[in-house]
Amino acid sequence: MKEFKPLPDQPAPISTTGPIGWLKNNLFSSVFNILASILIIAALIAILPDMIDWLFISANWSGTTQADCVKEGACWVFISAWSQQIFYGSYPDGELWRVNLCLILLAGVIALSFILPARIRNQISVPAFLVLPFVCVLFLDGSYIGLREVTTNLWGGFSLNLLLAAASIIIAFPFGFLWALGRRSDMPFARSVSVTCIEFFRGTPILALFFMGSVMLPLFFPADVSVDKLLRVWIILILFMSAYMAEVFRSGFQAIPSGQYEAADSLGLGYWQKTLLIIFPQVIKVSMPNILATFVMVFKNTVFLLVIAVPEMLQVIMTALSNSNWLGGHAIEGYLFVGFIFWICCFSMSLLATSIEKKLDTSHKN
């Protein structure tokens, strides 16, 4: 008997595999898709080369004054000349190390909370987080620890956006948690107070809150107490964030199975023992993506401060645009730069949030 030799496999038809197959399936699979793909590709070809040319190839990268912008493209010299103001505001030259120190401390505490083993993580990183804003304020201001005093009207730039948002979320954490607990509590008065606080700060536009803080809040204090503008802004941001955090925690509480509460009660744990030892760790884990999303939102909202003349990054750009040495319409470069910086920060944070969400997600979704 002849042995059966199967014929060798033939390669698949060209139009079903490889790049051509991919093109056919993904770009040109139906009439609508063919038209759409052709339109989009045509539009890209029309716009992209000019854009890249203006942005990078013919752009001016080096120099110190407006006269150095000789080529046709974007004048990035504008950004580099003002870069110290954009990043640090008017902080004095010799003291920039203090701002850098605060930023490094912030990054360090965040890294700590990822690196430390779970056993001692809470004991160390929670107090570290809570103490961090006050340490930063001490360093930035300087007058209490013997360094040269730098008053708050000199703080500004991107570091102000970052530190303000970080300081707000750190203090808003316990406040939001308390308000969320208050909303769930059995005590009717505590519940109504929490609900009022949460709904008030969530329902008010943040610009109106900033405006109230700069115009109305001074009226609330006795006549000879003057509260610094940045401090007022900080207080308002804390209250605003606490309301959003309270809602995040509320959905976190609802996500924890009620069996946890009942088991804790059955063990005889008191209210605060149950809340802090059993519920709190689980809520943090479940709401981490939402917490990050809220932080991104508040970070973006710090740009609104330009309306009350706080020199954060966009305000610095607008001041720079009006300076008589830099006339000539560098608005696009300025706005693109600010947009790019914010995009990078917010995008990476939301990527982080998504990856955390994926790690925690164990359900079966499509």
Place this chain on the structure above:
Amino acid sequence: MFSKKTAEQIKFETRPNRAGAKSFYNNPKYRGLIYQTILLLFLAGFFYSIVSNTLANMSAQGIKSGFSFLGSSAGFDVLMSLLPFQTTDSYSKIFLIGILNTILVSVIGIIFSTILGFIFGIAYFSRNWLIKKIAVIYVEIFRNIPVILQVIFWYSVFNTLPIARESFNLGDAIYLNVTGLYLPKLVGESGSGFVYSAIVVAIVCVFMLKRWAKNRQALTGAQFPVAWASLGLLTCLPFLALLISGMPFHFDYPALKGFNFKGGITVIPELISLAIALSVYTGAFIAEAVRAGIQSVPQGQTEAARSIGLKESKIMSLIIVPQAMRVITPMLNSEYQSLVKNTTIATAIGYPELFTVFAGSALNQVGQAVEIMFMTLAIYFLINMLISFVMNHFNKRSELSSR
């Protein structure tokens, strides 16, 4: 949660003078009362100090209080108002104009952001790789850039349009220049009421037709081309009415007289850039919500729909999206409310909505911050409650009855 105690347990725990009775401060009922009393006292003291400080400061600085300023004349002009306005009109008229402008831009923003959101949310699931990537890029870019930067950007784009004498124009009817978009206005003459009522009748007929067609399909399974029929109704009935009443309309064309275009409808660039920025920004969030909603529908639904041979577009519109609305609607609710709150960024570009014109210009001239902010915030709360109310109504309709 707290374990609720029965009457028996409470009686047991608060029995006097017996071993095992919980002491006064350990009894949760009394403890709760004590905490609430402390909270009440603290809040009362806090608010008393704030109110008395405010009153003291205001009288020391000679700032008046009370709402009598609402009747006095404003003395300045507003850029755009849906009601006729003169500089001698009162502050209450300015308040009203601000509310109307806010509602106008909010409605436009809600409509366009929903359209954009749904388009890009559904585009994420397209088989076309380019379309999918564009949807992802759109969402990721516009979600992560602060909205105030976006509105400033769009406004500066508008500032690059040519001046009035060199406008872009579409025939003699539509003009686009740096001072705005000018459209012809449809002005109705004496017989126009007939045409308007014909339109209303047509809309009512369309609703009744939809209901009848659904019933018919439920009973007999036969489908009726509702879309084409309603299109026909909506065009033919008013057209017939137009013919019968002899075309009682004429167009009021914008024409360049002196500095500006007179006549027609003027759409100011502040409104356009604010509407674009808000729609694009909120549309990105709504696209995310739509994506989350569609992903929450179990895979089995799509597979079953495909197995009975439905087209992809029909699967999306008849099966997936209605079920996705259960998850999408609460997110839509919060996105619409945040859109209304974001209209306040108009201060950066000068669109005269409520915050800019009342809590901005009027506050500057009058000085009574407390009353003005109170009125402004009350309006925002009202608008958001209204949106919540409507969306909750939709939510109830799309909720599953048992899960």
Place this chain on the structure above:
Amino acid sequence: MNIRKIIPLCTVVGFSFLSVGCDSPQVEKKADTKAAVVSVAQATTMKKSSVLETVKKRGSISCGVSTGLAGFSQKDEKGQWSGLDVDVCRGVAAAVLGDASKVQYKPLTAKERFTALQSGEIDILSRNTTWTQTRDTSLGLNFAGVVYYDGAGFMVSKKLGVKSATELDGANACIQAGTSTELAIADYFRENNMSYKAVTFDTSDQTRAGFESGRCDFLVSDQSQLYALRIGLQDPSSAIVLPEVISKEPLGPVVRQNDDEWFNVVKWVVNASIEGEYQGVTSSNANDLQANGKPGQKRLLGSEGDLGEKLGLSADWAYQVIKQVGNYSESFERNVGQDSPLKISRGLNAQWNKGGILYSPAMR
């Protein structure tokens, strides 16, 4: 006490702590905020300590300026402030603290400038603010003199071919929100039976951007601002300032009421600068004239008489002002006059014996 009792009490205390806004290094150290909460009723009758003492103790002056207006208060890329309004604050710092650089500049929008002064956030508001009766009487503030006599005017593009403000019927106006010109222009157009459309912006830069793009046909602002904004245009020669001046806008520094000591200091620093020009004292000859000048000059510069003591300042207060900042004409020419890009002529702002209306009361 176990944890159940500590935590809720701590939150209540912490809430009160935060809510009164203390725990900040910026709160005036002499006012203990907890005591302030307790003694609320006494707040109105408590005598405020004078700003002069506060400033001397603090070692710097808190000066409210604009967010950027060429010639009046502008920041360069190294963070240095310059301008006519800035020079007022520098003068006060030189007089009170002996060093013109001891000033903290706080940029303010037009909307928040008065509240910042009322609340004590700043000591002087030097932000091209017009002296009007309403502002003087109903806001609890005092105007400490006039640094620049101005008036509201119009700027149009040459392309429009407009020669007078009466031809502006139906045009779009770029206006800065919260200024007195907002009301002045409404009055003017109403009187002349004309109409206009107001495009309002928050800052003067935005008004210039709107004017340049063509969003509005004319810019209305104080004439000094018009000149400052004109040099900011891409093509300054393409715009003209119309001859009409539709209102009186005397610009000057503002302080809080009920503080006569500080009010006098600021008022007489402004007068010293004007008197210095009248007496012929400049920053270069101040040293010389202090020793060998005429009696009027020596009295001004403090080598004779006790004018400084009467103000609560050192004897050479005016000498420091003129030496470090310059007299009025030096400051004017440097910031808005012929030595600056604005090139505004003295006009009304010349001395009374040189054709203007600048007149300092006798310093004796």
